[in-house]
Amino acid sequence: MLPRYARNKPQHRQRRAVSKRHEAVVIATFGRRMNLRILADGTTVRARIKGRDLKPVCGDRVLAETIENEPDLLIVEILPRDNELTRPNMRGKTEILAANIDFVAVACAAVPRPDWYIVDRYLCAAELMRVKAAIVFNKVDDGSAEPEAAEELAVYRALDYDTVVCSAKTERNMDALESILEQHVAIIVGQSGVGKSSLINVLTQGEQRTAAVSTAKGGEGRHTTVNSVMLAQPRGGYVVDSPGVRDYAPAIAEPAEVEFGFREIHGRSEHCRFANCRHRHEPGCAVKAALESGDISERRYESYKRMLLLTEQQGRGRY
Ligand SMILES: Nc1nc2c(ncn2[C@@H]2O[C@H](COP(=O)(O)OP(=O)(O)OP(=O)(O)O)[C@@H](O)[C@H]2O)c(=O)[nH]1
Ligand SMILES: [Mg+2]
Ligand SMILES: [Zn+2]
Structure with missing residues (x-):
């Protein structure tokens, strides 16, 4: 509820046209410029981004507003991401x-x-x-x-x-x-x-x-x-x-999460003696046993160990 004096004041005609909000998907990025697909009608429009902190990426669902006297939309919000x-x-x-x-x-x-x-x-x-x-x-x-x-x-x-x-x-x-x-x-x-x-x-x-x-x-x-x-x-x-890479690794927050990225390793870890087994030198490791019997590929195991090491180094800020 507005205070009395405000309610009684005659309303000024809004000079700015009321901006219209659209829900859209980011379908192309060129630095801070983007193309969006408007969900309601499937049309493609260009957009720029409000503020420095907002960092939309390809695939993002966003809210974008029309700007007076500008053909481009303004991305004002990124909706929660699935992944x-x-x-x-x-x-x-x-x-x-x-x-x-x-x-x-x-x-x-x-x-x-x-x-x-x-x-x-x-x-x-x-x-x-x-x-x-x-x-x-x-x-x-x-x-x-x-x-x-x-x-x-x-x-x-x-x-x-x-x-x-x-x-x-x-x-x-x-x-x-x-x-x-x-x-x-x-x-x-x-x-x-x-x-x-x-x-x-x-x-x-x-x-x-x-x-x-x-x-x-x-x-x-x-x-x-x-x-x-x-x-x-x-x-x-x-x-x-997406642009090609010379190298790639996902950013993983915790070393313990790395095994979720390697299905044959995660699939065996519940049989390891220690719940926090990292499958390197721990005794009673079911992953090492599967490696020795040839049920896990040497290269995939090596891949896991490299990713684990990288994640540990990232955690220490050494990446
Ligand atoms: N022989 C052959 N050449 C191919 C085939 N597919 C792509 N190429 C060639 O490989 C080269 C690279 O192809 P791109 O499609 O640009 O590769 P890209 O993975 O998109 O590369 P980046 O965008 O740099 O990551 C081009 O010279 C293509 O003509 C194929 O099926 N057979
Ligand atoms: Mg390409
Ligand atoms: Zn283990």
């Missing part, structure tokens, strides 16, 4: 790459040479986000994946991850990828140059920019996709193209 795909940045802070994703497709290929530890760390991120994940081995234009890759893919299949061996170029097996991803809000992640944008081009019949794998100085390769974008899948759902 976040994270990584620690150079300064040891957590960087959020995308939000509200329900499927992580980890892409790799014969070229650039697969780093299976990176694949494992993306799968680890997916497990911690509690979303489905699959491994996509691209650039198999004809024939089948070479023996080394086939062996690694078999390890993932044994862990119940879907694997798709396909080619964006010849469109071999692309229908298999389409059926795995349809109806999901999926993100395709992986090393730079494995063909994420090319795969998304086929999936969406779209226009994602792709480029040759460059062998620039230091062999670091060129990162073609600089921004994350979310595109509609023809059979329903969305797919996010």
